[in-house]
Amino acid sequence: MRLGTDDLPRIVDTDYPHGTIKRYFGHECTTIDLSRTDGQVRLFDSILENPQFDYVIDLEAHHLERFFSIFDDIGYEKAAAAAGMGVAVFFFLDRTLASIQAAVALRRQLGSSQFVLVRNDAIGAFRAPVYGEHDLMKIGMDRQIRLPALSADALDFVEDPSFNFTDFIMQRRQGLPDWLSDELWRFLETIYQQQPTGTAESLFTA
Amino acid sequence: MKPTVIMVGADKGGVGKTTTSRALLDHLARKNMPARAFDTENPRGTLKRFYPDITEIIDLNSVADQMKILDTLDSAAVKVTIVDLKAGNLSSSLDTFDRIGVLEAARHGQFDLGLIHVVGPSVASLDEINEISEYIKGINYVIARNFINETNFFEWDEKTFKKYFADLPDAQEIDIPKLNEMAYEQVDLAGVTFSDFVDNKDARGADATFSFVLRGYVRKWVSDLDAEFNHLSLLQNLGRAGSETAAKPKAEPQRAAKK
Structure with missing residues (x-):
């Protein structure tokens, strides 16, 4: 994204208060406490108020369910579309069946957002071929990206x-x-x- | 359409009674059912702050104020009346209505009368039901369990609950769902109705700058609450009466008390 545009994307780090991503992008990154309502207001409201920018939200795993529950409850997808913004969710799959099930549930919850499944070779392939691959198909992803292991x-x-x-x-x-x-x-x-x-x-x- | 009076009361303060009245007035407005309200929190009137145009503050002990409600039921332009009963005055208000023949008139079908009894999580709240049970026979009685402040109804075990409801087979129950604290606070500070907050309108009807997130929380809460209110036969009757002129709808099945 930084290569493709003159306007730097704004980055939101939900690893509050540590800020894992903020260590790499000190100027563009804001750390937000999503467990608090004022943090949610700071995140969602500020994006809608400035739709001319691109945003990357680095979502901590423990915030996933709550984040998308709020996202759904407040009708964010529709509001973002009305503001001319697209939403893409990059879901990082791990080796567990629970991870696939979470991806299936999340995909069902999303409407117009793009859903991109990311598989990281560094953590290994999913190993439940009998029903795992079948469930994988149920996700209905728009795209899949494989990250090679370093x-x-x-x-x-x-x-x-x-x-x-x-x-x-x-x-x-x-x-x-x-x-x-x-x-x-x-x-x-x-x-x-x-x-x-x-x-x-x-x-x-x- | 037959006049309808809905009382909202609790014998205990701080259980969300006025919030329930506000939510109910909002619900009726969304259903295009005009209503008027009487606020018995004399002389302050919390409800009037949010609905200044349709709310009058009254003293229920004053005969003149009793007449304002009851003697105008047939002549008032709007047929739905909400009475927000002062905290702690539920039993005495019902006793007053009983003595002046209001309850009897309702039982004889002169108008529809409902009581939404907002209760807290304690057994004391259940004892209130016992205290008022003699008054509520033959009127629409609704228990509203208020979760708006994330109340935990730990004391309401099934057995205890059923014991209190044994003599009230027609009672219905609704839950007032939890609303995010900051969203609730912002609506309160703005002094607007829940619907206006969702629509981003200030008290004068002008565009406001309320948070999208907080409006979203309230929108979801209002939607959940509508589902609860829609179960009540008292309000279903209003809906039917309101649309009688257009078409005669099929009667919808009533939901029995939840427990």
């Missing part, structure tokens, strides 16, 4: 708060060892090759 050394590197993929892609980050540079390019190419043409527009325009 080596432990590469993961350490990208998790450092001083690293960001934008600088890496724009080659503003010099002096990386070749193996690391190659691995990160392969990682990004694998992800980006899964994006259909015009993904940014299709995801974030109502």
